Amino acid sequence: MAEKIYTIPVNEAFEASRDDPAKGCPFCALEHMLEENELESILGASMMEPDIRIRTNDLGFCREHLAKMLERSKKLPLALILESHLDEQEKLFKKAPLRSAAANAQAEEERILALTSSCYVCEKVRFHFEKMLDTAIYLFGEDHSFREKFAAQPSFCLPHYAALLGRASRSLSKKEFADFYEEAEKVERPYFDSLREDVRWFVKKFDYRYQDEPWNNAKDAVERAIRFLQG
Numbered sequence: 001m002a003e004k005i006y007t008i009p010v011n012e013a014f015e016a017s018r019d020d021p022a023k024g025c026p027f028c029a030l031e032h033m034l035e036e037n038e039l040e041s042i043l044g045a046s047m048m049e050p051d052i053r054i055r056t057n058d059l060g061f062c063r064e065h066l067a068k069m070l071e072r073s074k075k076l077p078l079a080l081i082l083e084s085h086l087d088e089q090e091k092l093f094k095k096a097p098l099r100s101a102a103a104n105a106q107a108e109e110e111r112i113l114a115l116t117s118s119c120y121v122c123e124k125v126r127f128h129f130e131k132m133l134d135t136a137i138y139l140f141g142e143d144h145s146f147r148e149k150f151a152a153q154p155s156f157c158l159p160h161y162a163a164l165l166g167r168a169s170r171s172l173s174k175k176e177f178a179d180f181y182e183e184a185e186k187v188e189r190p191y192f193d194s195l196r197e198d199v200r201w202f203v204k205k206f207d208y209r210y211q212d213e214p215w216n217n218a219k220d221a222v223e224r225a226i227r228f229l230q231g
């Protein structure tokens with residue numbers, strides 16, 4: 001069940017976050033890696049592959065990924081992808097001759113909304129990321145050393161914690177899930193409580209009565225709270 005191409009990176013991300021808690025959620029690192037790989041490949045090796053071109057022509061890219069592609073400043077490959085994508089999307093403006101202007105405009109609105117909410121990179125990342133979540137859930141039940149790594153995680157960000165619970169609750173047996181849920185909460189709750197404490201202390205430090213007190217763990221509490229909330 002656990003495919004090797006996922007087992008290795010999942011183990012590595014869990015080891016990295018275990019060894020350096022500042023790295024935070026291991027799934028954020030995995031998602032970032034998938035995104036980087038996808039951007040690298042779309043602007044490089046797979047740019048000219050016909051079946052990939054069909055997908056990018058059809059799905060396009062979200063704003064965030066267009067911006068990231070532009071940042072990489074590989075303008076020519078990006079221009080080639082956009083050239084054929086725009087050619088393909090000429091169909092957005094097609095009108096049905098017997099329909100009213102309003103009906104044509106609304107059909108156009110629907111097609112444009114569908115296009116602007118789809119993204120080739122997001123879709124590819126989502127596909128592999130779900131397999132990585134499943135791999136982590138599988139390894140938790142099958143591999144004792146992974147279970148130890150799981151228990152030693154600093155925390156999971158909320159979106160990835162929710163994804164983990166959702167997928168595990170749908171794929172594990174009742175008994176297996178109860179065990180998984182308990183262990184996942186042992187990672188998540190203490191971090192949540194300490195984060196609240198750190199943000200509270202951060203606020204207090206702005207009060208002159210506390211200004212000579214140590215920062216403890218609060219210096220980066222705002223940044224960590226943001227990462228925890230949105231990944």
Ligand SMILES: [Zn+2]
Nearest residue numbers: 025028157160
């Ligand atoms: Zn995360």
Ligand SMILES: [Zn+2]
Nearest residue numbers: 062065119122
């Ligand atoms: Zn995207």
